[in-house]
Amino acid sequence: MNATLTVAGATVEFSGLRALDNVSLSLAPREIVGLIGPNGSGKTTLINAITGQVPLASGSITLGERTISGLTPRQIALGGISRSFQIVRLFNNMTVVENVETAAIARGDSLRDARRKAERLIEELKLGARAHDLAAALNHGDKRRVEIARALAADPQFLLLDEPAAGMNDAETERLLHALTILPAQRGLGIMIIDHDMALIMRLCHRLHVLASGKTIAAGSGDDVRRHPEVIKAYLGSAEAEAHAAS
Structure with missing residues (x-):
């Protein structure tokens, strides 16, 4: 299926506060889009809106020709959208393979x-040696990869990842980068990723979408975005941004 995930004019309000303000973006199959911005900019809120955790005050979200805004999280998940969370949510008293199942x-x-699929995904994400270990016994990087394997077990068209590299060391981040890089071509899916690791984002993503205070301030290639004055001001910070722009 070659449906595009489209967010059009999405606005989310909490007690009168606009967490998202007229945000529009799209994600195509086999594409990796980085969603970046400072803390509190609305990134997780956007993923929550796409996956049905929070309602839209206005705007729409469609998957191909089908409007999915207003559906339940389960309906959206069954319709082809999987996600991970900022805080890893595994069943700690279950094994790795059971979590993915x-x-x-x-x-x-x-x-x-389900068992065959779980075993295959665990091998693909280089977790075979831990397949029958309890999730509670895993290190942070392995837990993150189990969560991604579990998301893939739902056979999604689109995978939304909320800070998957958070807390990882350099070696774990490199393994994650490799695993994510091959997924679009391997599975035909689109990936939207939130992360503050700019080296990871720049190497992984085909294009970037930048939020600040709930609004879109820039969108485009990594090179274009990292030189955008609003991005430098709102997100990267002057010293880091100047280093990125000069590199």
Whole structure:
């Protein structure tokens, strides 16, 4: 399926405060888009809106020809959109393979098919040696990769990742980068990723979308965005931004 995920004029309000203000963007299959911006800029709120965790005050979100804004999180997940969270949410008293199976079973797979899918995904994400360990025993980087494997077990068209590299060391980040880089071509899916690791974002993403105070301030290629004066002012900070722009 070659449907595009489209956000048009999305506005989200909490007690009169606009967390998102008329934000529009799109994500195509096999594309990786980085969603960046300072803390409190609305990035997680946008993912929450796309996945049905928070309602829109105005605007729309569509998947191909189908409007998904207003649907429940479960309906949206079954419709082809999976996500991860800022704080890892695994079942700590279950094994790695059992954690991944849960998403496949929720999708409607049989127990046998769910186990096969889970084992395949665990191998793809280089977690085979930990397959039967309890999630509670994993290090942070492995937990992040289990969460991604679980999201993929739902066979999504689009994968939305909220700070997947947070707390990772350099080696863990490099493994994550490799795993994510091959997913679009391998699975035909689109990825939207939030992260503050600008080296990761610049290497991974085909284009960037920048939010500040709930509004879009820039969008385009990494080179264009990192030189944008509003991005330098609102997000990167003068010293870091100047270093990026000069490089």
